[in-house]
Amino acid sequence: MKIATVGKGGSGKTTIAGTLARLLAGDGHKVLAIDGDPNPNLALTLGMARDEADKINYIPPSIMEMKKDSDGNLKLSMTVSEEELIGTYAASAPENIDLIVMGMPADGSAGSGCMCSSHRAVRGVITEMSAYGEFTVTDMEAGLEHLKRGTAANVDTMLVVVEPYYRSLEAGARTASLSAELEIPNIFVVANKVKTEADKTAIDQFCEQHDLTIIGYVPLEEQFIEAERQAKAPIDFDSKCAGTKAIYDISLKLADMDINKRSLQPLPDKANAYAKGFAEGQAKADLSTKGK
Secondary structure (H helix, E strand, C coil), rough: CCCEECCCCCCCHHHHHHHHHHHHCCCCCEEEEEECCCCCHHHHHCCCCCHHHHHCCCCHHHHEEEEEECCCCEEEEHHHHHHHHHHCEEEEEEEEEEEEEECCCCCCCCCCCCHHHHCCCCCCCCHHHHCCEEEEEEECCCCCCHHHCCCCCCCCCCCEEEECCHHHHHHHHHHHHHHHHHCCCCCEEEEEECCCCHHHHHHHHHHHHHHEEEEEEEEEEEHHHHHHCHHHHHHHCCCCHHHHHHHHHHHHHHHCCCCCCCCCCCCCHHHHHHHHHHHHHHHHHHHHHHHH
């Protein structure tokens, strides 16, 4: 199963992704974790030490390339083998999790443009590594940009992490709508930071009005906050707290789902047009460089 966590910045999606990956791996499942956020923090949430996280080899955008298939449609292909990708770029996280990190903008790159090629690399890795292990858990970039670019087009399950206030819920609804456009078969809301019964009721009512399915409720967990202060993984700081238990319940539901092998989805027309434009632009840039 290929899972992606999405949500507004500060919604707790990275905490959900990292703890979910640890719990799945702890139950004996082989897990590949992918940090698709240009501000990567998944390594620490998985339980890696800061010095270990700083040594991770980020995957370069060149890991993927655009190729045309027999029908003339653009297709992403890895430029290295699965073994080379894991051997060169995967870091070993607790519970035998393999972690791949997209990386962050280089120093001095402010104002240089979008991270289009990095989005393309993440989308390609999610697709090409679909047969690696039982679960792929990807922590996506905060916001909606990655959905507009089809970065998560080939995940099986999208976990939309929301908080119990209107702006977060509205953002969650937009996220779910875009995920549906990508034909992601399983789209679930994770209600996070739920403190009171009123919080739960507000989320329930909103999700019912927008036809959104809630897979679980995670309380506002003081132990998670303290773990963050001490730069520890939530599950290592307190594996028995209510927040960890709630995420474990979600992991059991996901593990019990009967997911058939999904045929890879072509990019939506808009995303395919973008890919074509990017490829043509890259070709022109290469020619311009050669002419200098």
